[in-house]
Amino acid sequence: MDFATAIATTVAAVLTLCIFSFLYKDNPFYKFTEHLVVGVSAGYWVSILYVNVAIPNIWQKLLAGKWWYLIPAFLGVLMWTRIVKRWAWISRYPLAFYLGIATGVAIPLEMQTKVLEQIFGTVQSFVALHNSQTDFWAGINTVVVVIGIITSLVYFFFSKEHKGATGGIAKVGIWTLMIGFGASFGYTVMARISLLIERVQFLIDDWLLKLFS
Amino acid sequence: MKRQFPLIIIFSCGLFMVVQYFVPHEKSEFFYEFIALDWPPIIGVFALMLGVISLTRVSITRIRRKTEAWRYSIVTLIGLFVMSAFGVIGHHYPPLSTAFDWSFNNIMIPISATMFSLLAFFIASAAYRAFRARSVLASILLVAAIIVMMRFFPLGPLTSVVGKTSDWILNVPNLAAKRAILIGVGLGIVSTAMKVVLGIERSYLGKD
Amino acid sequence: MTEQNSRKNIFERMFAIDRRWVYGFLMLAVVLSVIAKPVIPIPISKEARSIYDYMNSLSDGDYIHLAMDYDPSTLAELHPMTRAVLKQCFEKKIKVIITALHQNGPGMAAEAIDTACQRHFELTGYRPESGKDWVFLGYKPYPILIILGMGQNYRIPFPNDYYNVPLDSLPMMKGIRNYQNIKAVINISGTSATDWWITYGNGRYQVPLAIGVTGVMATDYYPYLQTGQIFGILGGLQGAAEYETLVGTPGKAVEGMSVQVVAHSIIIIFIIVGNIGYFATRKKNRVGL
Numbered sequence: 001m002d003f004a005t006a007i008a009t010t011v012a013a014v015l016t017l018c019i020f021s022f023l024y025k026d027n028p029f030y031k032f033t034e035h036l037v038v039g040v041s042a043g044y045w046v047s048i049l050y051v052n053v054a055i056p057n058i059w060q061k062l063l064a065g066k067w068w069y070l071i072p073a074f075l076g077v078l079m080w081t082r083i084v085k086r087w088a089w090i091s092r093y094p095l096a097f098y099l100g101i102a103t104g105v106a107i108p109l110e111m112q113t114k115v116l117e118q119i120f121g122t123v124q125s126f127v128a129l130h131n132s133q134t135d136f137w138a139g140i141n142t143v144v145v146v147i148g149i150i151t152s153l154v155y156f157f158f159s160k161e162h163k164g165a166t167g168g169i170a171k172v173g174i175w176t177l178m179i180g181f182g183a184s185f186g187y188t189v190m191a192r193i194s195l196l197i198e199r200v201q202f203l204i205d206d207w208l209l210k211l212f213s
Numbered sequence: 214m215k216r217q218f219p220l221i222i223i224f225s226c227g228l229f230m231v232v233q234y235f236v237p238h239e240k241s242e243f244f245y246e247f248i249a250l251d252w253p254p255i256i257g258v259f260a261l262m263l264g265v266i267s268l269t270r271v272s273i274t275r276i277r278r279k280t281e282a283w284r285y286s287i288v289t290l291i292g293l294f295v296m297s298a299f300g301v302i303g304h305h306y307p308p309l310s311t312a313f314d315w316s317f318n319n320i321m322i323p324i325s326a327t328m329f330s331l332l333a334f335f336i337a338s339a340a341y342r343a344f345r346a347r348s349v350l351a352s353i354l355l356v357a358a359i360i361v362m363m364r365f366f367p368l369g370p371l372t373s374v375v376g377k378t379s380d381w382i383l384n385v386p387n388l389a390a391k392r393a394i395l396i397g398v399g400l401g402i403v404s405t406a407m408k409v410v411l412g413i414e415r416s417y418l419g420k421d
Numbered sequence: 422m423t424e425q426n427s428r429k430n431i432f433e434r435m436f437a438i439d440r441r442w443v444y445g446f447l448m449l450a451v452v453l454s455v456i457a458k459p460v461i462p463i464p465i466s467k468e469a470r471s472i473y474d475y476m477n478s479l480s481d482g483d484y485i486h487l488a489m490d491y492d493p494s495t496l497a498e499l500h501p502m503t504r505a506v507l508k509q510c511f512e513k514k515i516k517v518i519i520t521a522l523h524q525n526g527p528g529m530a531a532e533a534i535d536t537a538c539q540r541h542f543e544l545t546g547y548r549p550e551s552g553k554d555w556v557f558l559g560y561k562p563y564p565i566l567i568i569l570g571m572g573q574n575y576r577i578p579f580p581n582d583y584y585n586v587p588l589d590s591l592p593m594m595k596g597i598r599n600y601q602n603i604k605a606v607i608n609i610s611g612t613s614a615t616d617w618w619i620t621y622g623n624g625r626y627q628v629p630l631a632i633g634v635t636g637v638m639a640t641d642y643y644p645y646l647q648t649g650q651i652f653g654i655l656g657g658l659q660g661a662a663e664y665e666t667l668v669g670t671p672g673k674a675v676e677g678m679s680v681q682v683v684a685h686s687i688i689i690i691f692i693i694v695g696n697i698g699y700f701a702t703r704k705k706n707r708v709g710l
Contacts, residue, residue: 008315012323019327021336023444037324039292042265044317045524047295047300052527052559055304056581072252076259089215092418094256096219099417100226101249102565103406105482105621107227108234110406112276113650114399118392121648135631137274140586141385148389151398171390173393177332178350180390182357183382187657189362190311191498191636192682194658195453196333197677198497199326200455234625242573250570257562261524297444325525331684335686337447338440341691345699359692362685365659367461376464383643391544392644407518 001210013207016199122149147177220412227410269293292320357382443691450687454680461679463671468646469663472631472653473509475605481514485528486571486602486628488610488618489533490564492525493637495611498534499663501674502609502633507537509668510555516593517555518575518603520621522564522614527583531557552591552665559583565617572626600628609633609655615642623650634661 001009010163015036018029061069081087125142126135134142154166155173162170230249233241272286274294293376303310319360346352366372408414477696479485481592484576487506510517513549534557542548549555558579561567570578575597588594596602606628608618615632619642623630630654632642636657655664658681663676 008319015320016323016327019324019331022331031282032288033324035288036292037321037328037405038268039289040296040316040321041325041525042268042289042294043298044300044321044528045261045291046265046297046304047313048524048527048560049258049261049562050301051304053581054252055563056585057578058258058562059253060580069255072255073259074533075252076256079260079263080255082263082265083270088419092215092219092637093222094260095417096222096252096258097226098256099409100223101230101253102563103223103409104227104230105234105249105565106249106406106567107231107403107410109620109624110399110402113620114395114402116397116640117624117650118399118644122392123224123645124423127648133266134654139379144385145389145392148386148391148679149507151622152390152393153396156393163398174350176352176386177390177393178353179357179382179386180640182354183361184637185354185358185385186361186364187639189340189358189688190659190681191635191657192330192333192336193681193688194677195326195330195494195497196447196454197658197680197684198673199323199330200451200680201673201676202323203450204455237653245574246570246577250573251564253563253566254578261562301527314528318532320526322493322496323531326496329494330497334447336445337688337691338443340688341438342440344692344695346696347699355692362689365464366682366685372464380466383640384647387640388639388643388647389431391641395641395644404433 001213009207009211013203016203020199094157122146125182147172216418219418220415224412225412227406247359251418300354357386422512432698432701435694436697436702437654438694439693446691447684448685450683451680455676459679459683460675462657463662463666463675463678463681465663465667466548466660468654468656469667470658472607472652472655473664473667475532475629475631475652476506476509476513476515476607479513479515479604480639482516484516484518484597485510486518486520486600486603486606487524488520488606488608488614489530490520490614491529491611491635492523492560493529496529497677498635498658498661498674499609499611499633501658501672502664503530503533504537504540504672505535505664505670505674506607506609506662507555507634510539511541511549512668515555518594518597519557520567520571520579521556521557521560522567523610523612524560524562528562530559531583546634551582552593553605554585554593556588556591557583557589563690564614564623565621568617568621569625572622572628574598600626603628604629605629605652607631607633610633611638619645619650625645631655633664 007124015033020029022030026043027184075097078094079091081090122145125134126146129139129142151169151173153173155162155170155177156168160166215249229241229244233249237245241288250315264390269272272290275283276288276290286328294297299309299313299316303313328390344355344358346355360375361379368373405414464525465603476485487503489503490685495548502520507517509515519530519534521527539547549702558575559582561578567578569675576588577595579588582591600606600622606618606622608615608622608630610618610632614643615634618630618632622628630650631653632651633655634642634657636659637655637657641662642651643652646654655661658674658677662678665672665674
């Protein structure tokens with residue numbers, strides 16, 4: 001490991017240890033690194049917006065004679081009126097423009113992908129079962145999936161009190177949901193541990209072992 | 214002017230995007246490509262910078278008023294301005310861009326990654342304290358979680374049994390549960406979007 | 422009587438171990454297993470294999486879009502996936518268009534590309550070139566509109582690449598207009614960007630889509646797999662390890678999976694200990710009542 005890399009890796013390792021020190025209790029080292037990363041992240045953001053967006057999408061287009069790009073730039077500047085309370089209402093114009101586009105585009109596509117395709121997928125697997133295109137166990141699973149979806153949806157239907165038959169169906173629904181949440185929890189544990197493993201791998205393999213080898 | 218005009222803009226833009234999806238006419242494609250998709254990221258640069266301006270204002274106020282732990286706000290401001298300078302000036306003067314990359318790789322990456330790695334300890338502690346088989350429902354959750362957690366364990370002859378059970382959990386009951394949630398989320402998004410476009414939901418306009 | 426008291430005390434202790442002991446055990450287990458580096462076999466799921474097989478079925482010169490929508494906080498799980506996918510692309514001579522639609526992601530994406538190019542050079546003596554074998558487009562705000570914009574024409578949101586070179590001057594981008602010219606999008610993400618790719622990329626433009634996501638997110642996307650809206654899932658570090666194994670370069674993810682076994686075992690033991698303590702003390706309380 002050359003000197004420059006050793007310095008760089010040591011800085012990274014020390015900052016890592018500063019954050020880990022929070023596990024014992026909150027302390028000045030943790031607070032320092034916490035505030036440092038907030039500032040550095042914001043600074044990184046400024047740079048990326050300037051280099052990756054402001055220059056190619058605004059400045060260079062204006063230089064190429066596309067004057068109409070002044071309009072979105074002006075709308076963007078209007079967003080800054082939020083800083084002055086008296087003028088804050090002006091920022092509603094660019095906000096309304098963006099919100100209108102984002103919500104308008106969402107209506108058909110969210111309906112299609114999250115609702116219709118899901119219903120279609122459920123029905124399609126049932127149709128395949130009806131046409132005997134699936135084997136026995138796949139057929140059983142299809143039935144379980146369909147029952148699971150319907151009962152879970154009934155559980156989320158609060159317009160009718162969960163009593164009697166509705167209550168029974170909702171109970172099966174909550175069982176299904178609990179299995180789903182259990183699976184999510186299992187994966188979440190893996191995700192969180194992965195982050196720790198990577199940090200320990202860095203401290204041991206990339207810092208300590210390389211520094212002293 | 215203050216409220217009605219933004220509502221008209223939202224309604225017009227929203228309606229246009231819905232119609233454009235179903236009727237992608239040549240002329241509507243022009244507005245779609247060159248205004249609807251091209252302009253918002255430009256507006257976004259200024260909107261997102263607002264966050265940075267806000268952070269700077271809050272930090273300066275804390276330093277001025279010498280509130281609790283105000284000294285750390287100096288660290289935030291130094292980080293913000295030094296990193297911005299490295300990036301912005303570095304674009305025109307390349308030697309500084311090395312410092313920008315260095316700061317990203319050796320300050321930002323380790324701190325961000327480690328901060329989130331703390332969650333490993335918290336989830337372990339939470340699992341020990343809260344994961345109790347108190348009821349049938351809690352037991353179902355517990356068993357499903359443990360099977361999924363063990364799905365890659367080398368357990369000899371049991372490996373494939375655990376693996377298959379875990380696959381079944383993911384592809385059958387988990388799929389059913391998540392699809393039910395997804396349908397609910399989808400309907401929620403669509404109804405909220407419609408309320409925004411139709412001017413029923415106005416909280417984003419704020420007061421006044 | 423004394424023996425009974427001491428037994429009760431053990432159960433009570435099992436019920437109330439200080440959190441710092443839990444932290445300490447977990448840290449010790451992870452450190453020791455990172456040092457020992459045990460090896461475990463990595464079983465390959467059909468969700469991961471389907472991505473590998475799809476990529477393997479592509480020909481020289483085909484295009485894919487690699488969307489790296491994550492930041493340093495999820496680097497541990499997602500960076501190994503990115504490196505493995507890039508390795509496969511470079512080996513198969515698949516041309517890669519890369520974007521990073523998370524504001525803190527472009528620097529990491531650039532580093533991952535550089536590392537993958539360097540490794541390919543060490544293996545084959547050829548270093549994949551920007552503009553010829555891969556293009557890195559970088560970041561733009563409002564991912565939904567960027568995904569839609571690229572579906573019309575890559576040049577709408579990205580007139581230049583990340584290194585400020587005009588897209589039209591890059592040999593690789595000649596004749597490449599939008600998703601119709603690429604074979605698939607591989608979205609590696611630790612954010613809602615995955616939902617947006619499904620809804621706006623696949624939903625509007627029907628581009629074949631596969632995802633690599635964090636463990637926290639993985640289970641949420643199985644419904645999309647069944648409907649065919651996505652053709653594969655790499656879930657968390659396990660997914661990364663599976664892909665590393667499939668492309669034949671076991672790396673940090675494969676190493677990490679053996680550590681996972683130890684760490685998960687510790688957590689499961691703590692759950693069992695907590696439950697034994699809970700039931701024993703509950704029984705005692707009932708008797709007391």
